Amino acid sequence: MTDKLPNQHDLIPNLAVLDRLLMENYPPDIHSSIQRETEQLPYYLRGVCFSINKLESYRIKAAQALAEVPEVGPNTQLILPAEYSDPLSFALDSYLFFLRRTFDSLRPYLCRCPTKISLPQSMNDLINGIRTDKYQLDPQIKTLLIDFWDTVGKKAKGYRDQTNHTAIILSNCIVFNCSQGVGLRMLLPDNPEEKRPFKINYNPGVNAMGFTLESLKITVQFVNRLVERMIDLTAGAKKNPRDRAIVSITMRGAPLKISSRTTGEPVPFPVGVKEIVKRAISEI
Numbered sequence: 001m002t003d004k005l006p007n008q009h010d011l012i013p014n015l016a017v018l019d020r021l022l023m024e025n026y027p028p029d030i031h032s033s034i035q036r037e038t039e040q041l042p043y044y045l046r047g048v049c050f051s052i053n054k055l056e057s058y059r060i061k062a063a064q065a066l067a068e069v070p071e072v073g074p075n076t077q078l079i080l081p082a083e084y085s086d087p088l089s090f091a092l093d094s095y096l097f098f099l100r101r102t103f104d105s106l107r108p109y110l111c112r113c114p115t116k117i118s119l120p121q122s123m124n125d126l127i128n129g130i131r132t133d134k135y136q137l138d139p140q141i142k143t144l145l146i147d148f149w150d151t152v153g154k155k156a157k158g159y160r161d162q163t164n165h166t167a168i169i170l171s172n173c174i175v176f177n178c179s180q181g182v183g184l185r186m187l188l189p190d191n192p193e194e195k196r197p198f199k200i201n202y203n204p205g206v207n208a209m210g211f212t213l214e215s216l217k218i219t220v221q222f223v224n225r226l227v228e229r230m231i232d233l234t235a236g237a238k239k240n241p242r243d244r245a246i247v248s249i250t251m252r253g254a255p256l257k258i259s260s261r262t263t264g265e266p267v268p269f270p271v272g273v274k275e276i277v278k279r280a281i282s283e284i
Contacts, residue, residue: 005049008042011220015042016245018227021234022112023246037108044105045223047098052212055091059209062088063182066175073177080173088186089170095212096160102219103153106226110137113230123149124157140229148222152215158192167197171205 008015019038023031062084069078080088103123110126111119119135120126127149129135130142137145162169171187187205194200235241 003053005046005053008046011045011049012042012224012227014224014231014242014245015227017242018109018113018231018234020244020246021231021238021241022109025112025234034108034112040105041102041109041223044098044101045220048095048102048216048219051091051095051098052216055088055095055209055212058084058087058091059184059186062173063175063184066177066182075177077174077176080175085170085173088173089168092170092208092212093163096156096163099156099215099219100160102223103156106223109227109230110141114138114233114236123153127153138229138233141226141233144222144226144229148218152218152222155192156215158194159188162189162192162194162200166195167200169200170208171202 019035022034022038026034062080065080065084066076066078069076104121106123107119107121107126111117117136120129126135127145130137130145159169169189171185174185176183176185186208187202188208188211189200189202190205191199191201231241
């Protein structure tokens, strides 16, 4: 299932239309600043896809660990050692980071489309404010935000907060033989809102791969519905607003002079992680 990463158009087909409408409403001298903010949305959503691909590639490697067990039978089960389970957890943590940042990266659009409005940096704070009528947003946008948060957003935030501040939340991973070939038991907690490590439970637990794929699907649908609504609001009386888009590249870092000699670092780098760790220990 490890696929090539989808590009911006694959993920959010009309985002470039919204970008054009947004730029038309602001003076050219702040376009670069706006682009630095709005480029985060497709970037982080692609990061979600990247993390899922990584998670699946490590799942495949973990399943191969069963072949290393002597005398494997139909009922053989193997609790994965850290060399297989840790990469799964790394990829999951990455997924939760990118998913959470995708939520927050909607803010630069929400606070400008159709008109400028002050909104909090955190999606969680925004949702709480919407529930108390603190922020005057379009009613359809409010509904989209609250429905999404109650379906996926709140749970994803809980998992991200747990893994950031509380514990390693991926359960012990067990690889086993099954009728389809090889299975992998890999669970998230039942209670993502729990902040006490000893209260986190897995009874019965949430299948991690199922959660990541379903939350990706719902997030992509939500983002696109939100973008389409913001296009309608921002376009106003303009006819056929989706006929034209914008193509822009934001230059990060120092300006690049085509005529000058480019400097950088060698590929592959001459020293690997294991060697760096070995040197660090020897120099203590």
